[in-house]
Amino acid sequence: MNVAYGKPVDLAIIIAYFIFILGFGSIFGRYTRTTKEFFFSGQRFAWWLIALSCVSMVVGSYSFIKYSAVGFSYGLSSTMTYLNDWFLAPLFMLAWLPIIYYSRVSSIPEYFEKRFDRPTRIMAVIFIMVYMIGYIGINLFTMGMALSPIIPTFGVFQWAVVIAVVTSIYCAFGGQTAVIMTDLVQAVLLLTAGFVLFFLGLHYLGQHNPESMNGLSAFWHGLPESHRLPFSGFAKPDKFPMSGIFWQDFFGSSMFFYFANQGLIMRFLATKSVNEGRRAITFVILLLMPLAAVAVASAGWIGKAMQHYGFIPETADANTIFVVVTEMVAKPGMFGFILAALIAALMSTIDALINAVAAIGVNDVYRPFIAPGKSDRHYLAVARVSSLVFTFFGLALVPVYMGFKSIYQAHAAFTAAISPPIIVAVILGILWKRFSARAAFITMLLGGILMALSVKFPALITPLATIHGMDPGAGFDFMRALYGVCLCSVIAVVTTLIWPNRDVDRIEGLWVGTLQTAKRLFKGRQPNDRVFGEKVRLTLEAGAEEEIDEEGMQVTVIVRLAKEDADRMKANDGDLVYVCDKRWWLGGLRSLHATLAVGGVKPGTISIPENHIKAAPLNTGEEVVVEKII
DSSP states (O other): OOOOOOOOHHHHHHHHHHHHHHHHHHHGGGOSSSSSHHHGGGGOHHHHHHHHHHHHSOHHHHHHHHHHHHHHHGGGGGGGGGGTHHHHOOOOOOOHHHHHHTTOOOOOOHHHHHHHHHHHHHHHHHHHHHHHHHHHHHHHHHHHHHTTTTSSOOOHHHHHHHHHHHHHHHHHHHHHHHHHHHHHHHHHHHHHHHHHHHHHHHHHHHHHHHTTHHHHHHHHHHHOGGGOOOOOSOOSSSSSOOHHHHHHIIIIIIIIHHHHOHHHHHHHBSSSSSHHHHHHHHHHIIIIIIHHHHHHHHHHHHHHHHHTTSSSSSTGGGGGGGHHHHHSSSOOOHHHHHHHHHHHHHHHHHHHHHHHHHHHHIIIIIIISTTTTOOOHHHHHHHHHHHHHHHHHHHTHHHHTTSOHHHEEEEHHHHHHHHHHHHHHHHHHOOTOOHHHHHHHHHHHHEEEEEEEHHHGGGGHHEEEETTTHHHHHHHHSSSSHHHHHHHHHHHHHHHHSEEEGGGGGGGTSGGGGGGHHHHHHHOOOOOOHHHHEEEEEEEEEOOOOOOOOOTTTTTTTEOHHHHHHHHOEEEEEEEEEEEEEEGGGTSSSSEEEEEEOOOOOOTTTEEEHHHHTTTTTOTTSSSEEOOOO
């Protein structure tokens, strides 16, 4: 076997990782009996589990390759693309997350139908499906680029096929629970590998630099002055200007990711409550994303310092610098471990995308238009098949991406061309009650046409590039997202002024001014907004079958506990509660939501119908943790 990078032991480690993650993901099929569990894991998980799985979704295979290439070319400023998330966090936490959670929608297009109308939902399906399938394709392409040097006779497309097969199989079996649990493993792996690679690079520089400096000093001395700056120039260099990066990643990537990426929304809909989702996003943005920024870009920084000392030739290709540096600083076995982390980064992004695109395919196309009124078991089977089918749609796009000069260019061009129309529709739908269905539909339709025209006639973007002091040629790549958002916003405002939404009562609970109504509709009665009490530990007992049919209730199973225990929780009759296994490190894997009935049992115990105990699954006679949700 002709191995260009690494040794046979490295290839063996990569193959072993494929086998492990395939088996690990597939075992969670036992937690997937309904479409709600397949797509949202029964809304059971703790904030820390969602936070870690979100990181592995954000950090795709393209992140290691792309940001290592950018770090090699431009230095520490490669991390600034992760800072845009801080500007979006308040709107996401205080408006979009509670709206999408309390409205009980299964997809973003479904929200569009509730907030606007069915034609607007169909338009949203088109935009999001194109984005998601294209995103699957670019991740498969990047993975093929990274792994193809290992076996020269096994090319980019062949590796993409292998990744597509493995990922789609465990997604089809385990659904969202498999996605979240495998992403937990993969998040730890990719962050660990990124920092291990950084420290191995520092050790290498300390051992081999001709001036006998320690590793950190050799690293810093080896970077050009421009590479030591946390931000690039406002308009220079042309291919990585600060203004261009900000607008491109803000509107082209971050806005779409947090407000229109079905995969991320499904991740937060899998949390046990809105407050838990807020904790998760805070932890992601303030801690995990800065760590991820260093993990994915550090190989490029190390590579540039190596080039200064002559260890890497001046003609080195930035797109392959991650693999080159890894092979140089890592011993056999460790090289395979780090490449396994690269695979983890891809699979943890692509599995979320596969599950998300299957959700839209089933809930927004198949269920309402092709086969309405079927059983949930039927839709679950269709969801599993859809996971396989849509993966291979993405695979078909890999040859298209192979025509771009760089991964960063391919990624930026794709996201900027798709995201602005739907971003404007989502944000105005959240914030402006007068924004109408007709205005939203026209914004997406006409906005999509204008984005296509900007690809055909890039000179349309020249004014924005000139205003920012950028060369128009570079501005075509970086300013397209801002161009689209500006034009779509003008279209949205003008059409709303002509055709405003006059039925404001119809959208109660679907825009930011009616969050209290959203909570009431979610619960089915007035929410209990008293200060949250303590979480209580109670002994689980099997009770009689008790269910309610009251329309509008989020859950139907009734659990009973004593008044003393309810008072400790600050909970009332009819409140929604969350019951989980006392082992916190399971992250909510064994849990259920229920409606509280106070009284009828002795203090220190909780009564749950036996069939729901088995479904959770929990064990009678053991302690469980109970807390009030709303």
